[in-house]
Amino acid sequence: MKNDNFSNDFGAPEPRRTPRPADSLLLGEGSRVAVLGSGPAGSFFSYFFLDMARRLGFTPQVDIFEKKVFAKTGPIGCNMCGGIISESLVQSLAAEGIILPPTIVERGIDSYILHMDVGNSRIDTPLHEKRIAAVHRGAGPKDSTGVKWGSFDGFLQDLAREKGANLIQGQVENITLDGGFPTIHAAGSPPKSYDLLAVCVGVNSPTLKVFSGLPIGYTPPQTTRTYISEFFLGEDVVARHLGNSMHVFLLDIPRIEFAAVIPKGDYATLCILGTDIDDQLVKTLIDSPQVRQCFPPGWEPPGNHCHCSPKISVSSATPTYSDRMVFVGDCGATRLYKDGIGAAYRTAKAAASTAAFHGVSADAFRTHFLPVCRAIGRDNRLGELIFLVTRMIQRTRALRKGVMGMVVDEQASAGGRRRMSTVMWDTFTGSAPYSEILLRTLHPSYLVKFAGHIAAGVLRRAPAHRTIETESMLRKESR
Amino acid sequence: MNDGALGRVFGGGEIIIRQGDEGDCAYVVQSGTVEVLREEGGRSVPIATRGVGEFFGEMSIFEKEVRMATVRAVGEVRVITVDRKNILRRIEEDPSLAFRIIQTMSRRVRELSEEIARRKIS
Numbered sequence: 242m243k244n245d246n247f248s249n250d251f252g253a254p255e256p257r258r259t260p261r262p263a264d265s266l267l268l269g270e271g272s273r274v275a276v277l278g279s280g281p282a283g284s285f286f287s288y289f290f291l292d293m294a295r296r297l298g299f300t301p302q303v304d305i306f307e308k309k310v311f312a313k314t315g316p317i318g319c320n321m322c323g324g325i326i327s328e329s330l331v332q333s334l335a336a337e338g339i340i341l342p343p344t345i346v347e348r349g350i351d352s353y354i355l356h357m358d359v360g361n362s363r364i365d366t367p368l369h370e371k372r373i374a375a376v377h378r379g380a381g382p383k384d385s386t387g388v389k390w391g392s393f394d395g396f397l398q399d400l401a402r403e404k405g406a407n408l409i410q411g412q413v414e415n416i417t418l419d420g421g422f423p424t425i426h427a428a429g430s431p432p433k434s435y436d437l438l439a440v441c442v443g444v445n446s447p448t449l450k451v452f453s454g455l456p457i458g459y460t461p462p463q464t465t466r467t468y469i470s471e472f473f474l475g476e477d478v479v480a481r482h483l484g485n486s487m488h489v490f491l492l493d494i495p496r497i498e499f500a501a502v503i504p505k506g507d508y509a510t511l512c513i514l515g516t517d518i519d520d521q522l523v524k525t526l527i528d529s530p531q532v533r534q535c536f537p538p539g540w541e542p543p544g545n546h547c548h549c550s551p552k553i554s555v556s557s558a559t560p561t562y563s564d565r566m567v568f569v570g571d572c573g574a575t576r577l578y579k580d581g582i583g584a585a586y587r588t589a590k591a592a593a594s595t596a597a598f599h600g601v602s603a604d605a606f607r608t609h610f611l612p613v614c615r616a617i618g619r620d621n622r623l624g625e626l627i628f629l630v631t632r633m634i635q636r637t638r639a640l641r642k643g644v645m646g647m648v649v650d651e652q653a654s655a656g657g658r659r660r661m662s663t664v665m666w667d668t669f670t671g672s673a674p675y676s677e678i679l680l681r682t683l684h685p686s687y688l689v690k691f692a693g694h695i696a697a698g699v700l701r702r703a704p705a706h707r708t709i710e711t712e713s714m715l716r717k718e719s720r
Numbered sequence: 721m722n723d724g725a726l727g728r729v730f731g732g733g734e735i736i737i738r739q740g741d742e743g744d745c746a747y748v749v750q751s752g753t754v755e756v757l758r759e760e761g762g763r764s765v766p767i768a769t770r771g772v773g774e775f776f777g778e779m780s781i782f783e784k785e786v787r788m789a790t791v792r793a794v795g796e797v798r799v800i801t802v803d804r805k806n807i808l809r810r811i812e813e814d815p816s817l818a819f820r821i822i823q824t825m826s827r828r829v830r831e832l833s834e835e836i837a838r839r840k841i842s
Contacts, residue, residue: 348724
C-alpha cells in the first residue's frame with residue numbers, strides 16, 4: 242500500500258511529550274519513526290524496518306523527510322554519485338526480492354576495460370552476465386530532454402512508500418531533543434517528536450551540521466571531493482563506443498588517482514578521484530589518448546554539460562548512534578571510495594533490525610548496529626592499503642606493465658585462476674570486501690606471477706602489450 | 721531499453737541447470753518463466769514453474785549436493801545468479817537476509833506436504 246502523503250503538513254500540533262519509562266526504548270504498535278533523507282540509506286532503512294515490524298506483528302508510523310524531487314532532472318533530483326550498483330548489491334537485492342527493472346537500470350555492465358599507457362585489456366564477469374547496474378540517482382542530468390529512465394533513488398523511495406512509509410516533501414529546518422525525544426522542525430509545519438530518528442542524509446547535506454549542535458557528541462565523517470561529469474552522446478553512440486563495459490583508467494597524471502567512464506542510456510558518466518580537480522585537470526584527462534579512444538573521433542565535451550564536485554566520506558562518524566538516534570549510510574559509516582550504496586544497504590539493514598528487534602537505546606545500537614559500522618571501518622583501513630599500492634602501480638611504469646601483462650595473459654588463457662583480473666575487478670567495481678582482495682594479493686602464486694610479469698616488462702623495451710582499439714574489444718559482446 | 725536488463729538471457733527450451741550437476745549458486749528470475757523438471761527413469765516430469773522474483777537452485781546455497789532437478793526456460797527468460805559465497809557472507813553479517821529464502825523454502829515444504837497428502841488420499 243503506497244502512502245500518498247506528500248504534503249508539508251504532517252500532523253496537528255501535539256502536546257509536549259514527557260519521557261517514558263526505560264522500556265519505551267522498545268518499539269511497538271504505533272511507534273513513530275522519522276527518517277531524514279530518502280536516498281538509498283533512508284529508503285532501505287524504511288523498507289526493511291517496516292518489513293521487519295510487519296513480521297513481528299506491529300505497525301509503526303514511518304515519516305520520511307526529503308527535499309529532493311527524484312522525478313526531476315538536474316540537481317533538484319540528484320544525489321550526486323557515479324551511479325554504479327555493485328554486483329554484490331545486485332545479488333543481495335535479488336535475494337531480498339528487489340528486482341532492478343530496465344526502466345531504472347540504464348545499462349547492465351558485464352565487463353570492464355582497464356586502460357593504461359602500456360595497453361588495455363577487457364575483463365568479463367565470470368558468467369558473462371550483466372551483474373552491475375549503471376543508473377542515474379535522479380531522473381537524469383540537467384540537459385536531459387525527456388525522461389527515458391526513472392530515478393534509482395525514486396525507485397527505492399517508491400518501494401518504501403509501498404511498504405507504508407509517509408513521504409514528507411520539504412526542508413527540515415532544525416532538529417532538537419525534546420525530553421529525550423528527537424523532534425523535527427520542518428518548514429511550514431509544527432514540530433513533531435519521534436521515538437526514533439534515523440539520520441540518512443549524505444555528507445553534502447547542510448542538515449548534517451545540525452547534529453554537531455546536539456548533546457550527543459556527533460562528529461561527521463571526514464570527506465574528500467570527487468568530480469562527476471555527464472556527457473550526452475545518445476544511446477547508439479554510447480552502445481558503439483562504450484558498450485556494456487565500465488572503462489577504468491589508471492594513468493600517470495598528477496593529482497588524478499583514478500578515473501572511470503560509465504556508460505548509461507544516453508550519457509557517459511565520467512568519475513574522477515583525485516586532489517584539487519579543476520577544469521584544466523579534467524581537460525588533461527579527457528585529452529589523453531586512452532580516454533579519447535572511448536569517445537567518437539573529434540568529440541569535444543559540451544560547454545554546458547552537467548557536472549558536480551560532491552564530497553565523499555573517507556572515515557566514519559563518531560558516534561553513529563545515541564538513544565533514539567542512529568546515523569545510517571554516508572553520515573555514519575560507508576565504504577571507502579567504492580560501493581557506497583552497498584554500505585548504505587548494509588548499515589540500513591543493521592539499523593532497521595536493531596530498532597525492530599532490540600529497540601532504540603544506545604545499548605541496543607552498540608550491540609547490534611555498531612559491529613557492522615566497525616566491520617566497514619576495519620575493511621576501509623585495508624582498502625587504504627590497496628589504494629596505496631594502486632597509486633604506486635599508477636606512478637611506476639614497470640608495475641603498470643606487470644599488471645597489464647598478467648591481466649592480458651589471464652584473459653587469453655582458457656582455464657586457470659585469474660588472480661590479477663579478479664583483484665582488479667573487485668578493486669574497481671567494489672564487488673568484494675577489501676580484506677578479501679588483500680588476502681588474494683598475498684597468495685604466493687599471485688606474487689610469483691606478478692613478479693615474473695614485472696621482470697618480463699622491464700626486460701622488454703617495447704610496450705608490453707599493444708593497445709587494442711576499444712571498439713574491437715566491445716565486439717566481444719556477451720549475451 | 722533492453723541494455724538495462726540485468727542478468728543472463730536463456731532462449732525457450734534452453735537448460736539453465738541440469739539435474740546431477742554440481743552447483744554453487746542460486747538463481748532469481750528477472751523476467752519470464754522457468755520450468756522445474758525431475759528426471760526419473762528416462763522421463764522428464766514437470767514438478768513446478770517459477771516466475772519473476774522467484775528463486776530456483778537455492779538448495780546449493782546451503783548444501784553441497786548435486787542439483788536435484790533440471791530447470792528449463794519456458795520462452796525467453798532472464799535470470800540473475802546469486803553466488804553461494806556472496807550470499808553466505810551477507811547472511812553471516814545479516815541473518816535477516818535469509819528470511820525470504822526460508823519463507824520460500826517453507827512455502828515449498830507446505831506445498832509438497834499438501835501434494836503428498838492429496839496423493840495418499842487418492
